[in-house]
Amino acid sequence: xxxxxxxxxxxxxxxxxxxLPCNHSTISxxxxxxxxxxxxxxxxxxxxxxxxxxxxxxxxxxxxxxDRKSSTLILPHATLRDTAVYYCIVRVYxxxxxxxxxxxxxxxxxx
Amino acid sequence: xxxxSQSPSNKVTEKGKDVELRCDPISGHTAxxxxxxxxxxxxEFLIYFQxxxxxDKSGLPSDRxxxxxxxxxxxxxxxxxxxxxDSAVYLCxxxxxxxxxxxxxxxxxxxxxxx
Numbered sequence: 001x002x003x004x005x006x007x008x009x010x011x012x013x014x015x016x017x018x019x020l021p022c023n024h025s026t027i028s029x030x031x032x033x034x035x036x037x038x039x040x041x042x043x044x045x046x047x048x049x050x051x052x053x054x055x056x057x058x059x060x061x062x063x064x065x066x067d068r069k070s071s072t073l074i075l076p077h078a079t080l081r082d083t084a085v086y087y088c089i090v091r092v093y094x095x096x097x098x099x100x101x102x103x104x105x106x107x108x109x110x111x
Numbered sequence: 112x113x114x115x116s117q118s119p120s121n122k123v124t125e126k127g128k129d130v131e132l133r134c135d136p137i138s139g140h141t142a143x144x145x146x147x148x149x150x151x152x153x154x155e156f157l158i159y160f161q162x163x164x165x166x167d168k169s170g171l172p173s174d175r176x177x178x179x180x181x182x183x184x185x186x187x188x189x190x191x192x193x194x195x196x197d198s199a200v201y202l203c204x205x206x207x208x209x210x211x212x213x214x215x216x217x218x219x220x221x222x223x224x225x226x
Contacts, residue, residue: 098156
């Protein structure tokens with residue numbers, strides 16, 4: 001699986017949009033971008049995934065650049081409960097391929 | 112239940128004892144994963160099951176670690192002769208091929224403390 005690079009930490013004010021970047025310059029054509037988050041003392045939680053089109057669900061939006069070398073996870077109105085470590089992972093969609101979690105980005109949402 | 116269930120949630124044991132950690136995946140999920148997370152560290156992959164076979168055991172740190180799975184159901188992770196460095200949260204996750212296999216549902220973990 002392609003390697004990803006994320007900033008170690010970010011801050012965001014409550015109610016504002018949180019934009020979390022991820023670089024994956026060596027991504028292959030059949031690899032998807034997955035985002036997970038881990039709130040303190042809990043198991044990781046799946047957020048969203050995409051291949052090349054922008055995706056949106058009830059939790060977040062995923063913007064993938066046209067060359068697919070980077071992406072941004074957007075939490076449109078961050079709340080204190082969104083404070084967590086966010087992981088960007090690239091992986092082939094089907095078949096067996098374990099998810100390899102890197103260090104992620106620690107997002108701190110403040111009042 | 113609706114989610115992945117792990118037990119015990121907390122386990123304190125003495126060095127040298129054996130421990131068993133249990134994972135009940137979501138019904139119908141054929142894939143099951145075990146990860147380990149030491150305090151303040153990232154997730155380390157341990158083992159992957161597809162059905163009751165384990166095609167990838169590459170993450171098991173030593174022969175003191177073993178895991179089995181009954182059919183497409185419960186899995187048990189066993190650590191023999193525990194050491195202090197085994198102290199960690201052990202996380203189980205399951206997934207369905209219908210979702211492409213990349214959407215993993217994690218349990219809350221079993222926190223193991225070896226004294």
